[in-house]
Amino acid sequence: MSVLVPQLRSRRAILSISYDVMVWGAAYYVVAMLRLDAASTSVPWLGVGLAALATAALYLGLASTVRLHQGRAKTGSLDQMILLGMSMVTAGGVVFALNLLGQWIPRSVPVGATLGALIAAAWGRAIWRSMRERDLHLDHGEGVEVIVVGAGEAARELVGSMVRDPSRTWRPVGLLDDDPLKRHLRIRNVPVLGTIGQLAAQTSLKNVGTVVIAIPSASAETVDRIRVAALDAGVAVKVLPSTTQLLSDTVGIRDLRDINITDVLGRNQLDTDVEAIADYLRGRKVLVTGAGGSIGSELCRQIHRFGPAELMMLDRDESALHAVQLSIHGRALLDSNEVILCDIRDAHAVNAVFASRRPDVVFH
Numbered sequence: 517m518s519v520l521v522p523q524l525r526s527r528r529a530i531l532s533i534s535y536d537v538m539v540w541g542a543a544y545y546v547v548a549m550l551r552l553d554a555a556s557t558s559v560p561w562l563g564v565g566l567a568a569l570a571t572a573a574l575y576l577g578l579a580s581t582v583r584l585h586q587g588r589a590k591t592g593s594l595d596q597m598i599l600l601g602m603s604m605v606t607a608g609g610v611v612f613a614l615n616l617l618g619q620w621i622p623r624s625v626p627v628g629a630t631l632g633a634l635i636a637a638a639w640g641r642a643i644w645r646s647m648r649e650r651d652l653h654l655d656h657g658e659g660v661e662v663i664v665v666g667a668g669e670a671a672r673e674l675v676g677s678m679v680r681d682p683s684r685t686w687r688p689v690g691l692l693d694d695d696p697l698k699r700h701l702r703i704r705n706v707p708v709l710g711t712i713g714q715l716a717a718q719t720s721l722k723n724v725g726t727v728v729i730a731i732p733s734a735s736a737e738t739v740d741r742i743r744v745a746a747l748d749a750g751v752a753v754k755v756l757p758s759t760t761q762l763l764s765d766t767v768g769i770r771d772l773r774d775i776n777i778t779d780v781l782g783r784n785q786l787d788t789d790v791e792a793i794a795d796y797l798r799g800r801k802v803l804v805t806g807a808g809g810s811i812g813s814e815l816c817r818q819i820h821r822f823g824p825a826e827l828m829m830l831d832r833d834e835s836a837l838h839a840v841q842l843s844i845h846g847r848a849l850l851d852s853n854e855v856i857l858c859d860i861r862d863a864h865a866v867n868a869v870f871a872s873r874r875p876d877v878v879f880h
Contacts (some may be wrong), residue, residue, distance in 0.1 A: 528587075529586060532585045532591075535637070536572070536575065536576075536579075536585075537572050538582075539636045539637050540571055540575065540629070541568050542569070543561065543636065544564050544565075544567060545564070547628035547632060548564045548621070548626050548629075550623070550628075551628070559619055559648060560576055560620065561610070563583055563621040564625065567611055567621055567625070567626060571608060571611045571629070571630070574606075574607040575607035575608055578606055579600075582599050584599045591641055591645055592642050592644060592645025592646075593645075595642075596641065600637055600641070601634060604634045605630060605634070608626055608627070608633070609630070611686040631824075633805055655793070659678075659685050660685065660686055660726055661723070662688055662724055663688075663691070663692060663719060663722060663724050663726075663728070664690070664691045664692070665692045665693075665712055665715070665727060665728065666692075666730040667692075667695070667703065667708050668693075670731065670756055671689075671703060671730040672703050674728070674730045674756065674836075675688050675691075677705050679704050686728075689722050690706060690708070690724075691703065691709065692709060692711060692714065693712070694711045694712055694713075702834075709722075712741075712742060713745075715745045715749060716745060716748060717740070719751050720749065725801050726751060726752045726753070727746045727754070728753075728754045729756065731756070739755065796877070799823070801826045801828065801874065801875045801877070802819055802826070802875060802876070802877045802879070803879070804819065804827070804830065804879045805830045805831070805879070805880045806831060806860075807831045807836075807841060808829075808831035808835075808837050809831070812831070812879070816829050817840075817844055819879075824860035826853075826875075828853075828854055828856055828869075828873055830856040830860070830869065834857065837855045839840050841855055844876065
């Protein structure tokens with residue numbers, strides 16, 4: 517494989533260079549014939565041929581400096597079009613300026629040939645990329661069919677990642693977006709089917725079982741709205757992390773995950789450095805509310821290691837409290853005072869706990 521990749525790149529570079537050289541020759545030929553009314557006997561073919569060779573050679577030299585044919589930019593991408601335009605216009609401009617001094621050929625020929633060559637070279641690359649992406653999409657016949665919510669840059673990169681995935685894990689069949697300007701948009705031949713409000717109807721129509729939220733900047737309210745709509749439609753939901761959670765600007769199928777509480781709350785979970793306050797906790801009365809939850813139970817286990825004078829675990833779920841106690845002591849001490857069955861929404865009960873137990877530190 518390590519030997520094959522350079523060979524493929526070299527072959528692609530040779531084809532690309534050959535195509536561009538032919539484009540320059542054809543552009544000079546066509547423009548010269550049009551300029552001189554197709555009277556081939558009146559065309560200074562020697563001058564036209566030398567100008568075409570000079571322009572092509574200068575272009576290849578400029579293209580080499582920016583690594584245009586060596587894979588610096590993806591074929592047909594905006595970056596490659598910019599490099600292509602810079603190289604071709606510069607080469608054509610230099611030949612045009614030199615021709616002004618000697619007038620070997622009509623002045624309009626280098627200008628027209630440069631414009632024609634640029635259009636032909638750009639169109640050739642665009643057509644190749646379009647056919648390539650179409651082939652990838654047609655080959656993507658397996659995998660779990662999904663509808664992607666959002667049709668922005670994140671969705672564009674995600675759909676591209678799904679189509680290019682050799683394992684064919686996901687198969688995008690449609691997009692949903694509330695932006696009316698994206699009503700007729702297609703990404704990798706995947707169409708925008710409608711708005712987010714049509715999620716249930718489109719998932720039923722397309723017979724898909726999974727919806728992917730590809731809006732990293734979406735608010736918690738938006739994520740929750742989509743989540744509820746997906747649950748009502750009976751489909752699973754995946755989500756891309758927010759822009760602050762992504763390690764890079766690009767996204768792909770590896771970034772997909774299930775919705776968690778952070779997405780719905782709209783804020784990141786805070787991690788308490790218990791080690792840093794170990795001395796502060798030692799010998800004190802510590803109360804942990806919500807002790808039966810995932811965060812509260814872990815706090816209780818960590819705090820217990822530092823020898824507090826008393827650890828009070830408060831929750832409204834008796835079974836969860838016993839589970840935490842079991843994880844700490846290896847047995848559930850049903851008559852222990854460290855377990856407090858109480859709902860923090862009951863102000864009278866909470867005040868009674870504080871009045872009778874007098875905690876020094878509270879983790880809420």
